[in-house]
Amino acid sequence: MSDAALKRCDEVGSSKHPLKDVKFSYGTAGFRTKANTLDPIMYRVGLMAALRSVKFKGQYIGVMVTASHNPVCDNGVKIVDPYGDMMEEKWESYATTLANAPNGELAATLQDIAKALDLNLEDISKAKVIYGYDTRPSCPELVASLVDGFNAIGVEVCKDLGVVTTPQLHFVTRCLNDPSYGEATLEGYYRKIAEAFKKIQGPGKGPEVVLDGANGVGAPRTNDFKKYVGKAFNVTIVNDASHKDDVLNDSCGADFVKVQQKAPNNVTPTHGVHYVSFDGDADRVMYYFFDKDMKFHMLDGDKIATLIGGYLAELVKDAGHSLNLGVVQTAYANGSSTAYLENEMKVPIACTPTGVKHLHHAAKDFDIGVYFEANGHGTVIFDSKVEKKIRDTDASKLSASQQEKHALLLNVIDLINQTVGDALSDALMVEVVLKQKNWTCEDWDACYTDLPNRQLKVSVKDRTAVQVTNAERQTTAPAGLQEAVDEAVAKYSKGRSFVRPSGTEDVVRVYAEAETRELCDQLAYEVAQITHRIAGGIGEAPSQ
Numbered sequence: 446m447s448d449a450a451l452k453r454c455d456e457v458g459s460s461k462h463p464l465k466d467v468k469f470s471y472g473t474a475g476f477r478t479k480a481n482t483l484d485p486i487m488y489r490v491g492l493m494a495a496l497r498s499v500k501f502k503g504q505y506i507g508v509m510v511t512a513s514h515n516p517v518c519d520n521g522v523k524i525v526d527p528y529g530d531m532m533e534e535k536w537e538s539y540a541t542t543l544a545n546a547p548n549g550e551l552a553a554t555l556q557d558i559a560k561a562l563d564l565n566l567e568d569i570s571k572a573k574v575i576y577g578y579d580t581r582p583s584c585p586e587l588v589a590s591l592v593d594g595f596n597a598i599g600v601e602v603c604k605d606l607g608v609v610t611t612p613q614l615h616f617v618t619r620c621l622n623d624p625s626y627g628e629a630t631l632e633g634y635y636r637k638i639a640e641a642f643k644k645i646q647g648p649g650k651g652p653e654v655v656l657d658g659a660n661g662v663g664a665p666r667t668n669d670f671k672k673y674v675g676k677a678f679n680v681t682i683v684n685d686a687s688h689k690d691d692v693l694n695d696s697c698g699a700d701f702v703k704v705q706q707k708a709p710n711n712v713t714p715t716h717g718v719h720y721v722s723f724d725g726d727a728d729r730v731m732y733y734f735f736d737k738d739m740k741f742h743m744l745d746g747d748k749i750a751t752l753i754g755g756y757l758a759e760l761v762k763d764a765g766h767s768l769n770l771g772v773v774q775t776a777y778a779n780g781s782s783t784a785y786l787e788n789e790m791k792v793p794i795a796c797t798p799t800g801v802k803h804l805h806h807a808a809k810d811f812d813i814g815v816y817f818e819a820n821g822h823g824t825v826i827f828d829s830k831v832e833k834k835i836r837d838t839d840a841s842k843l844s845a846s847q848q849e850k851h852a853l854l855l856n857v858i859d860l861i862n863q864t865v866g867d868a869l870s871d872a873l874m875v876e877v878v879l880k881q882k883n884w885t886c887e888d889w890d891a892c893y894t895d896l897p898n899r900q901l902k903v904s905v906k907d908r909t910a911v912q913v914t915n916a917e918r919q920t921t922a923p924a925g926l927q928e929a930v931d932e933a934v935a936k937y938s939k940g941r942s943f944v945r946p947s948g949t950e951d952v953v954r955v956y957a958e959a960e961t962r963e964l965c966d967q968l969a970y971e972v973a974q975i976t977h978r979i980a981g982g983i984g985e986a987p988s989q
């Protein structure tokens with residue numbers, strides 16, 4: 446990269462995308478904040494992604510523009526590594542440094558970062574990037590700033606994947622760098638998943654599924670998928686942004702269902718139907734159903750993890766393989782799900798801090814790692830050597846029933862998007878397991894009963910003052926907070942509660958569970974008030 450090109454990065458940055466006085470930080474979900482402050486960050490992420498591609502000797506780096514389940518006025522951007530993983534954590538602080546570099550100091554900061562990482566800026570000319578974005582109205586302008594970044598730094602290739610789900614961007618990024626994973630197009634994505642699903646489910650019509658698209662990108666992309674999958678996935682899409690008053694994530698979507706513990710708008714309760722909600726970028730999924738009395742029952746990420754994990758453990762064994770399957774959860778996993786995994790399924794469990802990158806990483810410690818956040822974000826990953834061993838198995842040496850299960854397992858592997866949580870692929874996987882087990886949603890729900898739980902938000906002066914340890918289950922600062930929480934929890938039967946700063950919103954989150962709904966709510970508010978008092982709460986303390 447010439448001095449002239451470096452100078453151009455600075456000039457375009459200062460003149461077209463000047464940084465105003467806002468501090469940005471690359472967190473759990475990349476950069477995420479109010480869309481109208483993001484312009485300079487998009488430009489700088491363009492520069493950063495190019496640098497990241499240099500690190501991988503010109504492999505494709507993905508960039509996704511979305512704020513997922515957050516309100517429509519927010520937006521965000523995250524960088525995807527060549528194999529579809531989230532960007533390596535070590536680079537997050539470099540991304541933060543570049544994002545906050547003063548106007549006119551971009552070239553010098555780029556040089557510093559390249560030096561610290563031992564990268565040659567001359568290689569930028571070989572950098573390749575691919576980007577996608579959700580349906581937010583702020584996307585076109587923000588994407589233009591991102592592309593300005595790519596152009597200013599002089600990447601070799603810059604591909605526009607268009608309006609896509611986050612998992613589609615991860616999938617295509619992976620395929621561009623590893624064609625053995627699939628064809629690097631949206632069509633390749635639809636075909637791979639649809640073919641696997643149809644082979645497993647057979648020609649018959651599947652059970653009725655009503656899908657809440659959160660008025661986001663999951664709706665049109667699932668609609669596209671329907672052309673490939675046919676009637677095996679018998680889905681009707683609601684909340685597809687087709688009415689003029691439809692607002693992204695407003696009274697709908699996976700986060701609404703999980704947090705409010707109720708059905709979204711525009712869903713007519715019918716017994717026997719499978720209900721599914723995606724979030725705004727379709728990397729999270731929630732299931733729910735209405736029983737005979739039309740009572741709502743939620744089947745969240747924990748229930749999905751136990752369903753898929755339990756099924757895979759059996760399938761692998763029945764196919765004649767002996768593999769180590771583990772489940773990764775976070776502190777938000779319902780205590781009943783953890784007990785069920787430990788006592789009934791007897792599988793190893795790992796607990797990590799919130800955020801998919803942590804779960805994904807921990808899942809790699811198993812031959813088959815099943816990871817889900819309670820909010821429905823997750824997938825299954827197969828260790829690459831284990832997957833190869835499965836694929837290379839000489840099926841003729843297996844018994845007839847093992848051969849059948851082995852063939853099924855191969856299709857199941859193709860159905861799963863191993864790059865990242867994928868609402869569509871996860872929902873199809875749930876449908877597969879329910880059909881294989883001949884289960885209704887009631888049967889699935891009966892595996893264990895969730896402890897009543899509640900999440901609250903507390904506004905504080907400075908959320909970084911709350912520091913955590915032990916996979917975010919305990920606080921180490923401010924002084925006295927953990928002791929006060931422990932004291933409160935001890936009063937409640939089956940009580941559990943923790944406090945942690947959000948990585949995506951300017952709040953501190955409180956989680957509580959207890960034996961009954963009433964006790965749980967009491968505990969949640971008690972801990973929220975403690976947090977407000979000890980951790981510098983602003984405004985009114987939360988009250989019931």
Ligand SMILES: CC(=O)N[C@H]1[C@@H](OP(=O)(O)O)O[C@H](CO)[C@@H](O)[C@@H]1O
Binds near residue numbers: 777801818820948949
């Ligand atoms: C309690 C909760 O749902 N937290 C979410 C939320 O993170 P916070 O750090 O809690 O704001 O957004 C993350 C990104 O989408 C997601 O991974 C995570 O599970």
Ligand SMILES: [Mg+2]
Binds near residue numbers: 513514725726727728
């Ligand atoms: Mg999401």
